Amino acid sequence: MTCFDETPMTFDYARYLASKTTVDDRALNRHVLAELRRLMPAGAPQVLEVGAGLGTMVARLFDWGVVGAGEYTLLDADRELLDRSRRWLCDWAAARGVRSDLLPDGLQVGDVRVRLVHAELGRYLEAAHGAMAGVLIANAVLDLVDVPAVLPGLLRLLVPGGVYWLTINYDGESIFAPGHPHDDQVMRAYHRDMDERFRYGRPAGDSRTGRRLFQNLRAAGAPALAAGSSDWVVSAGPDGNYPGDEAYFLRSILSTIQNALRSSPDRVEPADLADWLAVRGRQLAAGELVYIAHQLDFAGRSPG
Numbered sequence: 358m359t360c361f362d363e364t365p366m367t368f369d370y371a372r373y374l375a376s377k378t379t380v381d382d383r384a385l386n387r388h389v390l391a392e393l394r395r396l397m398p399a400g401a402p403q404v405l406e407v408g409a410g411l412g413t414m415v416a417r418l419f420d421w422g423v424v425g426a427g428e429y430t431l432l433d434a435d436r437e438l439l440d441r442s443r444r445w446l447c448d449w450a451a452a453r454g455v456r457s458d459l460l461p462d463g464l465q466v467g468d469v470r471v472r473l474v475h476a477e478l479g480r481y482l483e484a485a486h487g488a489m490a491g492v493l494i495a496n497a498v499l500d501l502v503d504v505p506a507v508l509p510g511l512l513r514l515l516v517p518g519g520v521y522w523l524t525i526n527y528d529g530e531s532i533f534a535p536g537h538p539h540d541d542q543v544m545r546a547y548h549r550d551m552d553e554r555f556r557y558g559r560p561a562g563d564s565r566t567g568r569r570l571f572q573n574l575r576a577a578g579a580p581a582l583a584a585g586s587s588d589w590v591v592s593a594g595p596d597g598n599y600p601g602d603e604a605y606f607l608r609s610i611l612s613t614i615q616n617a618l619r620s621s622p623d624r625v626e627p628a629d630l631a632d633w634l635a636v637r638g639r640q641l642a643a644g645e646l647v648y649i650a651h652q653l654d655f656a657g658r659s660p661g
């Protein structure tokens with residue numbers, strides 16, 4: 358029996374984002390994080406996180422002592438995810454004994470006021486009026502947008518001297534181990550799908566977002582003050598079990614690749630894709646699958 362067939366795989370995106378939390382915890386570059394800590398405005402900052410999903414980053418920054426007061430805005434195009442973020446953040450706060458209260462436009466978590474904004478980023482930037490954030494965060498999202506088009510507007514949301522922390526930017530390398538004869542073909546086709554993707558009527562992705570951010574940040578007048586790799590590395594422990602819910606994370610990655618490629622039979626033979634997915638599914642079930650994705654993090658200041 359195989360784990361994958363030709364039916365499009367659906368998965369619970371909110372559960373995928375929650376399962377990604379421990380993977381990101383390990384991956385986020387500590388040198389770049391140290392630079393963020395150094396640059397963070399004192400007191401109660403105004404933080405804007407774009408493509409914030411479930412809100413796992415505000416929880417992480419609270420846990421890591423980076424943000425403990427102020428206003429933290431979660432902006433995302435997916436209203437359902439934002440709705441689910443309320444419950445997820447309340448549960449997270451309750452587990453830590455931190456007081457949380459629901460508010461009409463978000464929630465209060467300890468001394469942090471979390472605002473939820475439902476908006477597509479491109480449209481939000483077109484309608485934006487002036488700088489409003491002291492800190493701008495984008496985690497695992499810039500490889501889903503047209504960075505050269507979006508970045509200047511995003512940086513304009515920062516007050517003078519404001520800080521950006523742009524993390525988990527995919528950079529053109531995914532490794533699945535043990536090796537499989539169709540690996541190169543599958544990953545080439547997957548990267549092409551990323552490069553040609555359109556969402557919300559706009560180009561939406563670049564398989565080499567990470568390395569191109571060096572130049573894109575310079576061109577936007579905000580060269581990085583710190584940069585470093587933030588590779589995802591996922592493997593099972595000695596007992597054959599993946600940490601946390603990371604087996605679900607891996608399953609979601611395989612489903613994402615399947616969904617991206619099933620409509621491109623000219624790039625990967627359907628039988629080859631089915632074989633690749635079946636082998637990867639069996640390796641996952643046996644705790645043998647290792648997954649590595651190369652990514653880059655950046656921190657710096659707003660232009661000027």
Ligand SMILES: C[S@@+](CC[C@H](N)C(=O)[O-])C[C@H]1O[C@@H](n2cnc3c(N)ncnc32)[C@H](O)[C@@H]1O
Pocket residue numbers: 374377407408409410411412413414432433434435438476477478479495496497498501502557
């Ligand atoms: C891979 S998820 C990352 C979510 C979150 N940052 C995290 O790391 O858990 C990407 C998120 O970006 C959002 N997104 C993608 N394109 C967007 C756009 N053009 N405008 C606003 N949000 C977008 C998606 O809805 C999704 O929640």
